[in-house]
Amino acid sequence: MLEPLLPIRKPTGRPPNWSKRQLIDGLRWRVRVGSSWRDVPVQYGPWQMVYGLFRRWQREGTWARVLTALQTRSDATRRG
Template identity: 70%
Template sequence: MTLPGPARGDLTDAQWALLEPLLPTPAAGRPPSRSKRQLINGIRWRVRVGAPWRDVPERYGPWQSVYDLFRRWTRNGTWARILTALRSRADAAGLITWDINVDSTAVRAHQHAAGAAERGKAGITKRSSPTITGWAAHAEG
């Protein structure tokens, strides 16, 4: 079956040539009725648009087939392996710039940095940032 021409957002021939070798080899048995490229384009359409699976256009095949491939490859880790392989190739080609940003939403202070009470000698409780008047009160008391 030939597709009626690529839809906007479908894989180009160059993208398919890069992706196809990363796909798992089909198991022996009945040949699939839809091409992997057609089903993957359906998955990409659904993820890009955010529509329900039942709204996947017929040009990508039955929505059940598109969903089944997505679900199987999610469960068995195929999508993760494909992403890792593509990311490795892009990094090796210098196409990824790695910037590391750290801010207070990603970093937690140690519990002692929060001014938690600690025990010193003779059972005197002191704070991590005491004031002079506080120490004087403990010394005299």
């Protein structure tokens, strides 16, 4: 559901070591648990990468667009 709403990775440079899914799961874990960034388990990637993704998408407005799109879908299913 989220994938079409997320920015597309540019094919230049090295391939990533961590998938977007792992990093987003790390963000979700941090929000659910309420921990500090440094406590994000390494299975989600280094905490610096999880935080970096969060901040980059925050600055670019990605999270606002995702929220708006999900709210729109939710409203449409309630009406339909």
